[in-house]
């Protein structure tokens with residue numbers, strides 16, 4: 001396998017040290033880092049840089065998304081958040097791509113007494129866990145974000161929860177991989193090959209056999225469906241459908257929101273993520289519908305209805321995109337699109353690296 005060509009060398013005879021199945025954000029980061037360390041690395045994906053990143057909101061919300069019983073995950077998320085500035089700077093320097101990494105903070109607000117009680121509980125848990133967040137009255141919330149509805153009853157200001165633009169991140173990672181010599185095979189893996197309990201490579205959809213020293217399974221929500229993975233180590237991931245809207249904030253309304261604003265409205269999570277380029281991402285539905293990615297009138301309606309309740313002025317903004325994606329979710333995930341988590345199930349020498357939401 002050549003280390004310089006981009007796509008068409010499937011079947012060439014150099015065996016990579018690492019073969020990554022799946023070129024979503026997790027697979028691309030893994031491949032980039034492996035190549036940086038001098039390992040001959042290849043990525044197998046019909047559409048590298050596609051996947052959930054094309055739909056995701058990109059909230060980096062370790063503190064706002066804290067849940068009881070997830071201390072280990074919290075530690076991982078906080079460590080990741082601490083390393084993000086350096087990671088983003090390194091990636092931008094290498095590729096010249098902006099990533100839309102905004103250290104804008106997050107405001108989680110309550111619209112009724114129940115939401116308020118829930119947020120108060122979250123605040124107590126955050127404080128017990130030594131995290132930084134500040135309780136604000138409804139008036140203080142509106143002072144911070146004047147577009148908020150008058151009915152907002154209070155909220156949590158979390159200055160440490162930021163955002164990245166996942167589309168730009170994915171594009172930058174593809175470039176970073178190319179620059180570090182990662183080989184891309186734009187083809188689907190059909191089957192993992194296993195010899196005496198060791199993953200030895202894959203058979204691709206066009207029947208090519210690719211051998212590798214190590215295989216990393218990073219196929220997102222499809223990771224549990226790859227043929228050949230022994231039952232005992234099949235990652236327990238499933239797809240959860242999320243519909244997302246993109247609106248544009250015209251100059252005359254800018255800045256519409258200065259930070260991520262989120263809430264639970266009638267039991268559904270809704271968030272508004274303002275990008276630096278004037279885009280406003282509104283998400284997300286959370287639907288157990290298998291592999292379906294249809295954008296539905298009901299999904300769009302619910303998102304607009306809930307977002308409007310939170311920020312009434314949203315109806316003035318042009319609606320520029322509606323899209324649905326599949327987030328990899330693990331069995332313990334209670335709500336998917338509003339609660340990014342991550343799992344990494346290791347099975348040497350094949351590793352599953354799945355970012356879950």
Ligand SMILES: Cc1cc2nc3c(=O)[nH]c(=O)nc-3n(C[C@H](O)[C@H](O)[C@H](O)COP(=O)(O)OP(=O)(O)OC[C@H]3O[C@@H](n4cnc5c(N)ncnc54)[C@H](O)[C@@H]3O)c2cc1C
Pocket residue numbers: 021022023024025026027044045046047048049050051052053055056057058059060166187188189190218219220221222223226241242243244283284325326327328337340353354355356357
């Ligand atoms: C609506 C929505 C909102 C979200 N919001 C957030 C958020 O605010 N914050 C957050 O942290 N996360 C969020 N997420 C989750 C986040 O996007 C995902 O966790 C993350 O992008 C998953 O990355 P991944 O690389 O594990 O998987 P994916 O992005 O799914 O990538 C998997 C890749 O594997 C490839 N593939 C699959 N099968 C094969 C095969 N057999 N052979 C070769 N390639 C294969 C696919 O083509 C794909 O490119 C959201 C997700 C959705 C859907």
